[in-house]
Amino acid sequence: SYELTQPPSVSVSPRQTVSITCSGDKLGDKYASWYQQKPGQSPVLVIYEDTKRPSGIPERFSGSNSGNTATLTISGTQAMDEADYYCQAWDSSNVFVFGTGTKVTVL
C-alpha cells in the first residue's frame, strides 16, 4: 500500500520560515494536498494540487512537489500557525492516503 512519511515535529521562531516535507514513492507524479489541524478542530485545506491555495488561506503558505517529496512552506510564521499538518495524495488504486502528520511548534 502507498505510504506518505512526514517528520513528527518541527519548531520555528515567529516571523521565520519553516518547511515540512512529505515523502512517498514517485509522489511528484501525483497531486499533493496539505491540511492544517488545530487541537479539537477539523482539518482545514491549506494547499491543493501541489501549489494552489484555497480562498482565505494566507499567502505565507506555499507548496511544491517534485520527485519523491512534497513540501509545505510557511513564510513569516505566526503564533496562529502552530498546529498539526498533514499531507495527502490520491493513489490510482482508488484510495486516498494521508501522511503521518507533523506538529509545528512556534517557539
Added chain:
Amino acid sequence: EVQLVESGGGLVQPGGSLRLSCAASGFTVNSNYMSWVRQAPGKGLEWVSLLYSAGSTYYADSVKGRFTISRHTSKNTLYLQMDSLRAEDTAVYYCARVFGDLSSFDIWGQGTMVTVSS
C-alpha cells in the same frame, strides 16, 4: 453557506453496529464525490471510504466488508453504516467533500465521536 454536519456517533459494544449521518447544505451530495475520514484519539488522519457521484464506492482495507457508504438524495445526506465494530474503530469520524479531480478534501464536517468498548 456550504456546510457538513455529522451525527450518530456514540458508545457501542464490540461487534455492534452504528450508522453515521452527514447532512450537507449549500451544495448537493449527489453531484459530488464524498468521503469519510477518521482520526483515532491522539493519532493521525485515516481515509475510510469514498462515494463517487456516479455511485461507485471504495473502502480502506481496514474497514472493507464491515462499513458501507451511501447517500440519500432528497435528504442531501451522506451515511456510513458501520457493522462488526472493533475497538480499533474508535475515532472521530469526519465526512468531507472531495474537491477537484480527486485531489483533496475542501469541506469538512465537525466530526462525530465513535467509541467501541464493552
